[in-house]
Amino acid sequence: MSLRNKYIYCLFLIILFLSGCSMPKIVILQDPLTPEEHLQLGLSYEKKGLLQEAIEHYKEASKRDARGFLFLGNIYLTTNEYDKAEKNYKKALKKDSKLADAYNNLAWLYYLKGEKLDMAEELIKKAIQIEHDNPEKVKQYEDTLKKIKERLKTENPSFL
Amino acid sequence: MLKKILALYLSVAIFFIGFVQSAGAAFIPSEVTLNTKSEDLQKIQKFLEMKIISQRLKDFGYSEKEILDRLNTLDEQTLHSLALKIDELKIAGDAGAAVILALVIIALVVLIINLTGHRVVVK
Numbered sequence: 001m002s003l004r005n006k007y008i009y010c011l012f013l014i015i016l017f018l019s020g021c022s023m024p025k026i027v028i029l030q031d032p033l034t035p036e037e038h039l040q041l042g043l044s045y046e047k048k049g050l051l052q053e054a055i056e057h058y059k060e061a062s063k064r065d066a067r068g069f070l071f072l073g074n075i076y077l078t079t080n081e082y083d084k085a086e087k088n089y090k091k092a093l094k095k096d097s098k099l100a101d102a103y104n105n106l107a108w109l110y111y112l113k114g115e116k117l118d119m120a121e122e123l124i125k126k127a128i129q130i131e132h133d134n135p136e137k138v139k140q141y142e143d144t145l146k147k148i149k150e151r152l153k154t155e156n157p158s159f160l
Numbered sequence: 161m162l163k164k165i166l167a168l169y170l171s172v173a174i175f176f177i178g179f180v181q182s183a184g185a186a187f188i189p190s191e192v193t194l195n196t197k198s199e200d201l202q203k204i205q206k207f208l209e210m211k212i213i214s215q216r217l218k219d220f221g222y223s224e225k226e227i228l229d230r231l232n233t234l235d236e237q238t239l240h241s242l243a244l245k246i247d248e249l250k251i252a253g254d255a256g257a258a259v260i261l262a263l264v265i266i267a268l269v270v271l272i273i274n275l276t277g278h279r280v281v282v283k
Contacts, residue, residue: 011271032215044205071190101188108187144186
């Protein structure tokens with residue numbers, strides 16, 4: 001049998017093998033959930049202590065919704081992973097510069113770390129400015145601002 | 161005397177309630193941002209997990225009736241486990257088949273190139 005005939009014989013065998021197999025199907029997977037739903041499901045998992053599953057859903061939401069990054073930041077803040085939290089709060093603000101809660105929580109993170117307190121004050125003022133017509137939110141942000149100012153006073157007595 | 165005790169109790173209670181609210185308000189938790197009550201989350205979770213499984217079955221070519229039949233047989237715990245694992249299982253199954261397919265395609269390409277009088281050398 002010549003080399004050429006051997007190749008044709010091999011090709012025939014491969015085609016015969018393939019025709020006997022069920023070929024893998026290419027399936028395009030749709031994301032079944034909206035960003036809002038990813039956030040809701042992530043939050044539900046987070047409340048049950050399933051942090052890794054929550055993180056997956058927040059990451060999925062963050063592709064189209066800045067709150068995904070905010071919620072990731074919140075998880076990392078509660079697990080004391082401050083660097084990751086800061087990174088995600090900044091990503092949230094980059095994606096949506098009107099996300100007032102992200103300003104508040106980033107400011108709170110700086111308060112907890114006891115660093116960049118001047119910047120924290122600016123951030124919380126920005127949050128108040130964004131939500132100025134929402135008294136309930138403003139009250140919460142003012143509380144953060146009050147704490148930051150107190151910390152600034154103790155660390156720098158000449159402040160104010 | 162009773163009035164004095166009551167007044168003292170109230171002033172201490174008001175002080176501590178005010179203190180606790182003040183301490184908790186500085187960090188805005190996710191549920192506040194999302195404006196969702198904790199008691200609603202369980203119902204939402206079940207609904208969304210059903211939605212995930214239903215969509216995946218649809219992606220793999222199941223009919224509406226078949227999807228409903230399968231979902232109806234699942235209890236809450238199975239539904240939850242399946243929703244967490246459904247993508248992992250499918251990806252793991254596809255990976256092996258995809259590797260075999262890729263190898264077969266490469267073999268075919270090499271054969272065809274050889275048949276046309278060229279040589280394939282791996283250096």
